[in-house]
Amino acid sequence: MNVAQMLAHCCVTYEMVYEDKHPKPGLFMKLILKMLVKNKVVSEIPYKHNNPTAPAFLITGERDFNTEKARLIAYIQKTQQLGEKAFDGRESHSFGSLTITEWSNMFYKHIDHHLTQFGC
Numbered sequence: 001m002n003v004a005q006m007l008a009h010c011c012v013t014y015e016m017v018y019e020d021k022h023p024k025p026g027l028f029m030k031l032i033l034k035m036l037v038k039n040k041v042v043s044e045i046p047y048k049h050n051n052p053t054a055p056a057f058l059i060t061g062e063r064d065f066n067t068e069k070a071r072l073i074a075y076i077q078k079t080q081q082l083g084e085k086a087f088d089g090r091e092s093h094s095f096g097s098l099t100i101t102e103w104s105n106m107f108y109k110h111i112d113h114h115l116t117q118f119g120c
Contacts, residue, residue, distance in 0.1 A: 014075035
């Protein structure tokens, strides 16, 4: 994954919050995600390297660095402008209702994980 693809990959989390472009998991898959994945994603424990990636997050085509950078910045700014109260109990794409802390952990950990990969 190059840097532009990484930025596009990081945008997927926000696309799942703000856009209706990724199919939601079915009831059975959502149960599996809540039981096996949710805590790894929303806890304060950093992600391990080389974890499996959900299909929606796989970015294979070439991406424009400036476009993806601008998209990610816009998503972060939108999240900041909405404020934490907008996320209290908000339903996530895959894990059901999350607390403010769980949303914050998820947003932060994902970006931090990938920025550290590229030495940022």
